[in-house]
Amino acid sequence: MIADAAKPATTSPLEDVLSVTDRGLYCAAGDFYVDPQRPVDHAVVTHAHTDHARWGCRRYLAASDSEHLLRMRMNKDAEFQFLPYGETITIRGVRVSFHPAGHMLGSAQVRIEHRGRVAVAMGDYKLDADPTCADWEPVRCHLMITESTFGLPIYRWKPNDVTAGEINDWWRANRDAGRCSVLYGYAVGKSQRLLAMLDPAIGPIFTHGAVEKGVAAYRDTGVGLPPTRYVGAVEGKPDWSGAMVVAVPSAHGTPWMRRFGKVSTAMASGWMAVRGARRRRALDRGFVVSDHVDWPSLIEAVNTCDPETLWVTHGYSAVVARYFQSQGRHAVVIDGRSRSEEEDEASSSSSSDREDSE
Amino acid sequence: MKRFADLFTALDSTTKTNAKVAAMADYFAAAPADDAAWATYFLAGNKLRRLVPSKLLRQWAAAEAGIEDWLFDESYHAVGDLAETLALVVPPGESRQDQSLTHWVQQRLMTLRGREELALQRAMAEIWAETTVEMRLVIMKLITGAFRVGVSKRLVTRAIAQQAGIPTDVVAHRLMGDWKPSAAFFQRLVDPDTLDTQVSQPYPFCLAHPIDIEKGPESVGEANEFVAEWKWDGIRGQVIRRQGQSFIWSRGEELMENRWPEVEAAAEQLPDGTVLDGEILAANADGTVLPFAQLQRRIGRKTVGKKLLREVPVVFHAFDLLEADGQDLRLQPLVERRRRLERLFEQVDHPHLRTTELIRGESWQQWAEVREGSRAQHAEGLMLKRRDSPYDVGRVRGSWWKWKVAPYTIDAVLIYAQKGHGRRASLFTDYTFALWDGDTLVPFAKAYSGLDDKEIRRVDQFVRRNTKDSFGPVRSVTPTLVMELAFEGLQRSTRHKSGIATRFPRIVRWRHDKRPQDANQLSELLQLLPEDA
Ligand SMILES: [Zn+2]
Ligand SMILES: [Zn+2]
Numbered sequence: 001m002i003a004d005a006a007k008p009a010t011t012s013p014l015e016d017v018l019s020v021t022d023r024g025l026y027c028a029a030g031d032f033y034v035d036p037q038r039p040v041d042h043a044v045v046t047h048a049h050t051d052h053a054r055w056g057c058r059r060y061l062a063a064s065d066s067e068h069l070l071r072m073r074m075n076k077d078a079e080f081q082f083l084p085y086g087e088t089i090t091i092r093g094v095r096v097s098f099h100p101a102g103h104m105l106g107s108a109q110v111r112i113e114h115r116g117r118v119a120v121a122m123g124d125y126k127l128d129a130d131p132t133c134a135d136w137e138p139v140r141c142h143l144m145i146t147e148s149t150f151g152l153p154i155y156r157w158k159p160n161d162v163t164a165g166e167i168n169d170w171w172r173a174n175r176d177a178g179r180c181s182v183l184y185g186y187a188v189g190k191s192q193r194l195l196a197m198l199d200p201a202i203g204p205i206f207t208h209g210a211v212e213k214g215v216a217a218y219r220d221t222g223v224g225l226p227p228t229r230y231v232g233a234v235e236g237k238p239d240w241s242g243a244m245v246v247a248v249p250s251a252h253g254t255p256w257m258r259r260f261g262k263v264s265t266a267m268a269s270g271w272m273a274v275r276g277a278r279r280r281r282a283l284d285r286g287f288v289v290s291d292h293v294d295w296p297s298l299i300e301a302v303n304t305c306d307p308e309t310l311w312v313t314h315g316y317s318a319v320v321a322r323y324f325q326s327q328g329r330h331a332v333v334i335d336g337r338s339r340s341e342e343e344d345e346a347s348s349s350s351s352s353d354r355e356d357s358e
Numbered sequence: 359m360k361r362f363a364d365l366f367t368a369l370d371s372t373t374k375t376n377a378k379v380a381a382m383a384d385y386f387a388a389a390p391a392d393d394a395a396w397a398t399y400f401l402a403g404n405k406l407r408r409l410v411p412s413k414l415l416r417q418w419a420a421a422e423a424g425i426e427d428w429l430f431d432e433s434y435h436a437v438g439d440l441a442e443t444l445a446l447v448v449p450p451g452e453s454r455q456d457q458s459l460t461h462w463v464q465q466r467l468m469t470l471r472g473r474e475e476l477a478l479q480r481a482m483a484e485i486w487a488e489t490t491v492e493m494r495l496v497i498m499k500l501i502t503g504a505f506r507v508g509v510s511k512r513l514v515t516r517a518i519a520q521q522a523g524i525p526t527d528v529v530a531h532r533l534m535g536d537w538k539p540s541a542a543f544f545q546r547l548v549d550p551d552t553l554d555t556q557v558s559q560p561y562p563f564c565l566a567h568p569i570d571i572e573k574g575p576e577s578v579g580e581a582n583e584f585v586a587e588w589k590w591d592g593i594r595g596q597v598i599r600r601q602g603q604s605f606i607w608s609r610g611e612e613l614m615e616n617r618w619p620e621v622e623a624a625a626e627q628l629p630d631g632t633v634l635d636g637e638i639l640a641a642n643a644d645g646t647v648l649p650f651a652q653l654q655r656r657i658g659r660k661t662v663g664k665k666l667l668r669e670v671p672v673v674f675h676a677f678d679l680l681e682a683d684g685q686d687l688r689l690q691p692l693v694e695r696r697r698r699l700e701r702l703f704e705q706v707d708h709p710h711l712r713t714t715e716l717i718r719g720e721s722w723q724q725w726a727e728v729r730e731g732s733r734a735q736h737a738e739g740l741m742l743k744r745r746d747s748p749y750d751v752g753r754v755r756g757s758w759w760k761w762k763v764a765p766y767t768i769d770a771v772l773i774y775a776q777k778g779h780g781r782r783a784s785l786f787t788d789y790t791f792a793l794w795d796g797d798t799l800v801p802f803a804k805a806y807s808g809l810d811d812k813e814i815r816r817v818d819q820f821v822r823r824n825t826k827d828s829f830g831p832v833r834s835v836t837p838t839l840v841m842e843l844a845f846e847g848l849q850r851s852t853r854h855k856s857g858i859a860t861r862f863p864r865i866v867r868w869r870h871d872k873r874p875q876d877a878n879q880l881s882e883l884l885q886l887l888p889e890d891a
Contacts, residue, residue, distance in 0.1 A: 153423050154433045154446035273446065274437050275370065276783045285371055296449075319432050326426060 014143055014309065017094075017112055018119045020334045025121055025145065029114045030094035032061070034121045044096065046123025047107035048073055048188060061089075063098040065134070066106025068217035069188060085134060101125035102136030103291050104189030105218055111139055119143040120305065124314070126290065127297040129160050131196045132223050136301075144307035145334070149292040150270050151316035151323075157270070157294045164197035167287055170266060171202050175242035180260040184249040184283075185268045188214040189291055191246050192225060194268055197289075198244060200226040207231065208247035208256075231259075252281070270294070302329070361389060362397060362459045363493040369507045378509055382517030391541035392460040398547070399539040401514045405503040406463070409470045410478060412502055415444060418479050422448045422486055435831075438783020441498035451487040451494070467500055522548035527688075530562040534611055560596040560607040561633060561680050561688065564749050566741060566758035575722050575742060578759055583744055585692070586717040586725050587677055588737035589760050591650045591847070592639035593657065597621065597674060599628035600684070606638075616661050620710040621674045627706045631684030634699075635749075636676035636714065643709060645673065647736045650861075651849045675714040676703075677741075680749055688749035692757075695749065725761075732763045738846065739763045765844040766886050767866055771799055771874045772839040775821040776832050778806070786821040786833065787814055791843060791863075793856070793880040799837055800880050802856035803845065808865025840872040841865050848887050856880055858887065 024036040032042035039056035048069035064082040088097040098108035103124040120141040174181045185191045187210040212230040240260045270290025271277040278286035310331040312321040317333040324331035368381040420430040437443040499505040519526040598605040604625035640653035679699040719725040739762035747757035770791035778787035792799035824836045851859035
């Protein structure tokens with residue numbers, strides 16, 4: 001169902017609803033920022049990834065489902081307010097509500113309405129099914145702000161169950177060859193989705209410390225995940241062959257890995273769609289699992305929400321904006337960073353702070 | 359085709375040699391002989407040439423994907439590999455029926471050649487509609503002729519030998535030269551009866567390993583275990599005389615016909631059942647070797663005119679005898695083969711055929727002194743060959759060593775950078791270097807290799823932060839970084855702005871200690887030019 005934007009006679013200019021500042025997206029009428037890049041007083045955050053929920057703000061407003069994750073990751077002296085999906089809060093006459101973005105647990109599109117003008121900041125989002133979070137919902141708007149992490153036609157995701165089948169086949173083959181499977185995914189969001197894709201009948205599942213914290217927050221929120229054991233809590237010298245270990249990519253090639261004996265390693269990331277990115281990491285396998293929109297979903301989302309104006313950020317912004325311009329839309333790039341820099345940072349360095357784009 | 363696509367994926371997803379050999383051996387065990395022959399053909403680096411112009415492929419893929427050309431180009435830029443971009447950009451198709459590799463190659467791909475544009479476009483659309491991404495990647499690689507999957511011909515040879523249970527040498531020999539992939543060919547390839555020789559077939563070449571210049575030859579053994587020859591800079595080749603016919607093969611396993619008429623004429627003097635290994639060199643009638651630049655005038659010419667024949671005569675310097683009286687001598691010790699080579703040359707006298715000189719010496723010290731004079735002889739250094747070694751095809755390391763003279767080195771400034779391909783598609787890895795001519799920097803060499811991964815990333819960062827200008831894929835950067843470059847040779851060139859062409863330039867080290875103004879002058883490079891080059 002599409003929530004419709006009412007169109008009364010008097011409308012407010014777009015700048016009152018949202019504008020681009022060097023601290024991030026700013027709603028002047030409501031005096032708050034959406035996913036600010038620096039500490040501010042009032043932050044509305046789309047989700048708990050650190051490139052969106054920055055440390056050090058005084059107050060955070062976020063979707064209810066992200067409560068456990070945000071409290072785990074943010075400064076203790078911060079004030080939090082949480083709002084269920086679909087409920088509206090009014091801030092200085094500006095109506096604010098959260099709608100599922102399908103990116104990870106608690107991820108939300110922020111709908112901001114001021115005097116009949118509606119802006120939707122999508123944050124990170126995907127349209128594919130994901131049992132660990134609520135499904136993306138289209139929200140009609142005048143202004144849509146979309147990410148473009150995988151905004152090239154080379155990125156097309158397979159259905160979730162197909163990829164899950166590939167991962168489980170790999171795990172099973174490793175088990176049969178007496179190897180331990182180590183699957184890398186980002187600590188929060190990706191790892192938990194991977195756990196939900198695994199078939200626990202194949203063998204025991206273990207987690208890296210950074211992953212385990214996120215798992216606890218997911219379980220506390222009520223997301224069903226298969227049983228896992230934290231590697232650090234395992235006593236003695238167990239037989240790891242046949243086990244699945246879900247770890248963060250930065251663990252690759254560290255002494256921490258030695259305990260597992262014979263391993264096969266794999267990375268789960270949207271970047272794995274391209275062989276070069278796969279091979280650069282010296283992994284045995286790469287699985288294409290992404291929590292961002294692929295090319296067809298991006299087009300579908302924009303056409304469904306049908307905004308008058310499209311702002312593009314977070315990735316292949318220039319490419320995506322140019323594409324939609326060629327389709328007759330008013331599309332604008334709102335980040336100064338060039339496409340290739342973004343892509344390279346996120347795809348070649350695991351220390352990138354854009355942790356979620358893996 | 360699925361089996362072959364799976365093999366590609368298996369080879370592509372491991373860097374371990376043994377895993378690659380095992381994957382190939384499994385494939386050869388399971389595949390029908392005709393598929394196995396085609397797989398061998400492609401894995402060994404052969405291509406189907408000119409099936410579809412890549413410009414058209416790009417246009418049609420963009421049309422299938424519903425995108426404009428610029429967006430295809432952006433995609434290509436991100437992927438760094440045309441076949442892969444073609445595979446990814448077009449929405450995935452569905453493979454309804456799995457046809458064999460042979461069917462694909464012979465019925466679907468080779469039939470593309472020379473077709474009308476419209477028919478070609480329709481055929482490509484059908485191929486895209488019938489292929490999943492994984493299978494399509496392989497097919498696009500076959501069509502674009504860029505089928506490389508990190509296996510060498512040697513590795514393929516090993517896999518086939520392992521699977522068939524016959525010696526690697528036999529398989530390597532049978533894979534030499536020209537052959538057409540067919541079931542019959544593959545059956546012959548794995549035939550356990552190993553007493554075969556085809557009349558034109560050369561032997562796999564014995565390759566030399568480089569001696570670490572810093573460590574010196576002491577690291578490979580005692581001087582009295584070796585003989586020394588000049589390391590010539592020419593065209594390595596085998597001259598075959600069998601059943602009244604002559605064949606000259608290059609090390610790249612190309613049959614060189616009509617290119618070296620003097621050597622062909624000379625080969626007629628050889629008795630039947632003779633195979634020589636040696637080097638084709640530009641040389642005067644008295645035997646003195648001319649610089650490589652002279653030989654280069656004849657390289658690449660399919661036929662040679664009278665004038666050129668007169669100006670640049672060539673001589674085949676034989677240094678090994680692989681077959682005599684139709685008998686394979688490769689397992690005999692080097693000194694024995696040399697003895698028989700000399701005996702053969704007592705009977706054969708032709709100005710364009712000679713044995714290479716053995717350089718007298720009793721100690722490394724003596725040879726080190728001789729080696730200093732290499733450049734004056736137009737040699738690259740010395741070859742050291744173990745006296746008792748068989749003619750070896752890479753199983754044991756250390757039969758032949760090349761002890762080159764220290765390369766030329768010069769400090770230059772990095773001025774342009776471009777992204778690499780394949781594995782390094784997203785990093786700036788290809789650099790252009792310049793030297794000072796007064797107060798301007800003149801580009802003179804491109805270098806791709808020599809830095810480690812960490813340094814490459816640092817240069818990459820530098821390029822991104824210091825780009826002054828970009829023209830297409832090339833970025834011009836603020837002249838800041840100084841690197842020491844080494845190269846094997848120099849020659850004058852009118853095609854280069856600097857007036858000089860370098861051979862095999864590479865980066866020796868990053869000179870963090872030098873500022874751009876400390877880099878060398880172009881005039882200093884010109885001083886390194888050999889007198890007569
Ligand atoms: Zn993000
Ligand atoms: Zn995110």
